[in-house]
Amino acid sequence: MSYEQFAYLYDELMKDAPYDQWVEFVKNILVKYDVHAAKLLDLACGTGELSVRFAKQGFDVTGIDLSEDMLAVAQAKAEANSVKIPFFQQNMANLEGQGQFNVIGIFCDSLNYLQTEDEVKTTFSNVHQHLRTNGVFIFDVHSIFKMTDVFLNQTFALNEEEVSYIWNSFPGEHPNSVEHELSFFVLDERTGKYDRIDELHFQRTYPINQYAHWLDAAGFEILEISADFEHLEPAPTSERIFFVAKKK
Template sequence: MSYEKFAYLYDDLMRDVPYEQWVKVIQQQVEKHGIEGKRLLDLACGTGELSICLAKSGYEVTCVDLSDDMLSVAQAKAQESGLQLSFFEQNMAELELMTEFDIIGIFCDSLNYLQTETEIKNTFRHVYHHLEDKGLFIFDVHSVYKMQHLFINQTYAYNGDDISYIWQCFEGEYPLSVEHELTFFVQDESGKYDRYDELHFQRTYPIEQYIEWLENSGFQVNEILYDFKQSFSNDDCERVLFITSK
């Protein structure tokens, strides 16, 4: 999976991502659980859009991502905003920093990019060891419904002024996994369109499986939100958010 060109197109393509919803959830949970510290680790931070929103909300943000291209975009945006953020290029499943945090988050379904159960369990284990006692670990994943009904065997397209894409979703090798075949057409200064192709893999699991892995790692699951809301019915939700404590 490559992020080389995708990193520089991501913000244009994701303008409708509800970053303010994640900030709101974090602030609500921080108040609810009496978290006084402001040290926040944003794992798989991508281009740093949410990291910057969180920094502007008063958090001391450390950013980690596997892609140096994503981090380059995030660093440039932070400098332009006059914000002091720390950046590290690491795999979340092999996280190794010298600091503990009050809040750790994996947002924007980034956890779904891990390909194996072992990687997820390793990620939970590393997060646990980097989290202060009673600290919050918050993450979201694609729902089973979204994988089965909105991704697998679906095709999406977008035609913008400078960027267009065709996004085809195919059932992956593993249960509840999907391969995203993305073809971008990007207009350059001369008006000519360049084509870029990328393949992205995502995989999710039933809610009960995440809970089991979390509890085995030492976490307490405080609350589960469906599409950012409390709900008794989650049959057709698209995003599942886990609010957990160490």
């Protein structure tokens, strides 16, 4: 999966994402479970939208992402917002050597980009090693309902003057997986013509009880499982599932 050009279009694709709700969700969790959260690791931080928001809220943030280009955008964004955030290039499934944190988050369904069960289990194990005792791990994933009833065989589109896209979603190779085929059309102001950029992205999810089993096996105590930012139990039509787990 290549992010070389996609990194600079990601914010356009995600411009309506409820980033502030993620921040409030995390803050509420930390108050609810009395977690001191000086050090926060934003794992799979992308272009740094959440990293910057957390830093501006007073967190000591570290950002990690697989994509060098995403991290370049994130670093520029941090500088523009006058916050100091160290960013490192690593695969979340190969997390190592980053010290320990009070809170580790994998937000914006980034965990769904891991392609195998082993990668998810390894990520949980590595997160456990990088958490302080009683530290919390917070992540969200797409529900099976969203994969099968919202994404599959659907087309999404944006038509604006400078950037437009067509986004088609197809069944993936594995159960509860999706391939996202994206075609961006970006205005070149020098020529007045549009450049086409094509991307293919893969996402895969699992049943809630499977994630819970893997968390338990990695040494976590599950504090809560909720849906759609509401701190309520998932329903059959919930689209985003949140997990909050504590290092035993």
